[in-house]
Structures are given as structure tokens and as C-alpha cells.
Amino acid sequence: MAKNSLTYLCSNCSHSSVKWLGCCPVCKEWNSFIEEKPAATPLLGPKKSFGRPCAIETLILRPLHEIEFSEQSRMLCGMPEWDNVLGGGIMKGSLLALTGDPGIGKSTLLLHVAHKLAEHHTVFYFSSEESLEQVKLRAMRIDSMSSNLLFSDRANIESIILTAQEKKPDIIIIDSIQNCFFSETQSFPGTIGQLRETSFALMRLAKEYNIAVIITCHITKEGHMAGPKTLEHMVDGVFYLQGEDRWHTRILRSVKNRFGPLNELGFFSMTTKGLEEVPHINQYLLNETTTAPGAVLVSCLEGSRPLLLEIQALTILSKFGMPQRVVTGLDQKRVVLIAAILEKYLHIKFSSHDIFVKVSGGLKLTESSSDLAIALALLSSYFQQALPEKSMALAEISLTGALKPINALETQLKEAQKFGIKTIFVAEGQKTNTSGVIKFSSVYQLLGLFADTPPTD
Numbered sequence: 001m002a003k004n005s006l007t008y009l010c011s012n013c014s015h016s017s018v019k020w021l022g023c024c025p026v027c028k029e030w031n032s033f034i035e036e037k038p039a040a041t042p043l044l045g046p047k048k049s050f051g052r053p054c055a056i057e058t059l060i061l062r063p064l065h066e067i068e069f070s071e072q073s074r075m076l077c078g079m080p081e082w083d084n085v086l087g088g089g090i091m092k093g094s095l096l097a098l099t100g101d102p103g104i105g106k107s108t109l110l111l112h113v114a115h116k117l118a119e120h121h122t123v124f125y126f127s128s129e130e131s132l133e134q135v136k137l138r139a140m141r142i143d144s145m146s147s148n149l150l151f152s153d154r155a156n157i158e159s160i161i162l163t164a165q166e167k168k169p170d171i172i173i174i175d176s177i178q179n180c181f182f183s184e185t186q187s188f189p190g191t192i193g194q195l196r197e198t199s200f201a202l203m204r205l206a207k208e209y210n211i212a213v214i215i216t217c218h219i220t221k222e223g224h225m226a227g228p229k230t231l232e233h234m235v236d237g238v239f240y241l242q243g244e245d246r247w248h249t250r251i252l253r254s255v256k257n258r259f260g261p262l263n264e265l266g267f268f269s270m271t272t273k274g275l276e277e278v279p280h281i282n283q284y285l286l287n288e289t290t291t292a293p294g295a296v297l298v299s300c301l302e303g304s305r306p307l308l309l310e311i312q313a314l315t316i317l318s319k320f321g322m323p324q325r326v327v328t329g330l331d332q333k334r335v336v337l338i339a340a341i342l343e344k345y346l347h348i349k350f351s352s353h354d355i356f357v358k359v360s361g362g363l364k365l366t367e368s369s370s371d372l373a374i375a376l377a378l379l380s381s382y383f384q385q386a387l388p389e390k391s392m393a394l395a396e397i398s399l400t401g402a403l404k405p406i407n408a409l410e411t412q413l414k415e416a417q418k419f420g421i422k423t424i425f426v427a428e429g430q431k432t433n434t435s436g437v438i439k440f441s442s443v444y445q446l447l448g449l450f451a452d453t454p455p456t457d
């Protein structure tokens, strides 16, 4: 094999191999090897400076109380849906990555944020994916033209870093990191080697010059942030922008944040004039609920935020030997398990019924606190009897059919009561100060909610 031929790099752990491998021998990840052209000069050659030139010297160590810190270290943009997800604004000197499907609205969101931040801070926006005319068109569309906000469409990372080092802005935005490149390396922009180098250089810039750096990052077809795993480790925060097409809703989710809470959500709506915040998401979600057989409300805590969702179930006598279980927004195995518990203890023949369950709003429910709501939705559909208007259920169900209390109930009850939800079913053992909740100790008692009529199907 020629000396300068291709090498293959594992996109998960950056292990290199001269031939393509199905499974990485180091991290055991499957299908992670990507072709990589060799660099003309060594990747971390002496010519390349990633930050201040560093002399080798004896270091001076300091106790933490000598380190200055003020709330000024956070830069708020005035959009609560963005600021809260970041843990109270952008931390100075942090390196943050925003990722999401193509066309979901990353550039639009960052343009809104940059426009707001530019009122009080110096912001440089490097648009390596789009020309300045295209950016201007978007800025005009979303009414985000500002003379304080400065743009460039250059993608050379050395020039970007040099400009930032000399002009010392508070924030730089790079849209996207996949299009940036080091002039000295031969490999294509977006390849693992380039991404590793550019993100390392940006990390040094952020820490040494106290400049907040926000990068947008492409997503893989599996839905993960594209690039080497080291990129995720290196950045201080990873934020996903996800979408629900029916409402044009965009959800900003923190999946890593060194300076704020995890899984915090921010809600936006894509309109003809860009992304608008949706501060009252529960009102939005509850507007869509119905009082019909099979519908039950449930609440889940996403970060610090209680969300009120509706679980909808449909059970129908199966026409085939193998009944169907079609579940969206919930773990299918959990629905099957709850159906089995109800069949065992209440003698309801779910095993001869097709079961369809979904969660409203396209959101996913992973918490076991929704067990009781799933059970009630199934029973309500089976008996074709609606529960009282705006009924909510919050309890876990054990394999023995006993109902178990859940965590952080009070926060969720408070939010539910704000929206006039009065019928709330919880477990007998649940300690709560809220009056009016209805307690059950086991699934046997659930039958009492339905008149004893056989199902219509």
C-alpha cells in the first residue's frame, strides 16, 4: 500500500486504521469508521498555534476564593426560552454546540439570539455555510437587522481565531463548524481530523480569551451530533433543536451543560417571521386535549419544567391471531407490560385486542410516573367510557398491581391546578398537601371508575 494512501478513523474514539473495519477494536462501536485523507503537514505541527504562545515555566496555583466571579459572567439575551435552557444566559468563555436536523431553524435561532445579544455585547457571526446576501435576506425576514452585529462569510478557522484574538468580541458564532477548515491540512472540511482540530482551537480561544463561542453542528442519520466523540467531550454544552411539524414547534433541549441544568427545554414556534417563543407551552398543549374515551392527562418533569400531556389509547378486538401493539411517544414494552398487569389482575382480555397508544404533542414520555395514566387510558378505551373532564393520573404501577408514589409530585400538581385540572389520581402512599386528589392503592380499584358494561367491540 502506498505510504500516503487513505486512512480510516473511528468517528467515536478517533482510533485509526489502514483499512475499513466494521467494528472498532478500541471502543467496540459498529460502523463508525470514516475515510480520512492524510494531512500534508502533521496535524498538531509546531507551526500551528491554538492559543497564546506558552512558555514552559513553573506554574502559580491559586485558591478558588481568589478567583473573581460575578453574575456579569452570564450574558442574557432577553429570550427566556433560550436563556433558561442555557442555565441563565451564555457563560463567558464557554464553547457551546447547537445541533439539529437540516432546516430545523438553527441559523434562524442563532440570528435572533445574536441580534438580541448585540444590544449589550460585541457579537461576531461567521456564516461559513451561507453567503452574506443569504444571511441578510433572513435577517430582513425575521426583522433582526442591527448595526452592532457584525458578519463574515469566511470559513478559514485561523483567520476567525486571529480576528477574535485581536478584536476580542464577547461572543462569536460559527455556523457551521463542519464547513470550517484549517488551511494547512489537506483533508476535507467536516472530516474527523478537521473537526477535532477546529474545535480544539476554538476551545483554547474560548478559555484563554474569555470569549463565548457558539458553533452549529450537523447531525448524523441516527440523530447524534456529527463528528468525533471528543467534540462532545470538549464543548461545555450541547443543545439540540428538535421539531414537531404539525405545530411548527421547535424544542431546544440541553443534553450537556457544564453551567446549567440538563434536559431543560425551551419552546419556540416557527412562523413566517422566524422563531417565536412559546412561554405558555402547557396552555398550548392543553388546548388540544379532549374528553373522550381513551384520553387521560399526565404530567412529566422536563428539566425543572412540568409539562402537561395527554395519553390517548385505542383498544379494539383483533382481527388477526397476533394482536398489534402500535405505540408512539412511549416505550412499547412498558405499554405491553401494563396491559399484561391489567389482564392478570382485572381479567381484561387485552391479549385478544389490538392496542394503539400515543402521546399528544409529539413528545416522548420516559418516566414511570405515567404508568397509571397508560392503564386508565387503556381501560377507558376498552370500556368506551370517558373519565371525568380533565382527569390526570400520576403513579407508578408495580408488577404486583400495587400503585407506587412518584417523585416531585407537588410541582406537577401546582402546574396542573393552574390549568383547572381537578381530578387527579395518585397512589395511596403518596404524601401530598394538595387537597382533592383521589388515591388508589392497587389496580383492582381502577375498575370502580367505570360502569360495569361490556366493551362495545
Ligand code: TYD
Pocket (backbone or CB within 6 Å): 100, 101, 102, 103, 104, 105, 106, 107, 108, 109, 138, 141, 142, 270, 271, 272, 273, 274, 275
Ligand atoms: P434554518 O435556520 O436555515 O435551518 P438550519 O440552519 O437548521 O438548517 O431554517 C430554515 C427553515 O426555516 C426553512 O425550512 C424555512 C423556515 N423558516 C421559516 O419558516 N420562517 C422564517 O422566518 C425563516 C427565517 C425560516
Ligand code: MG
Pocket (backbone or CB within 6 Å): 106, 107, 108, 129, 175
Ligand atoms: Mg443553517
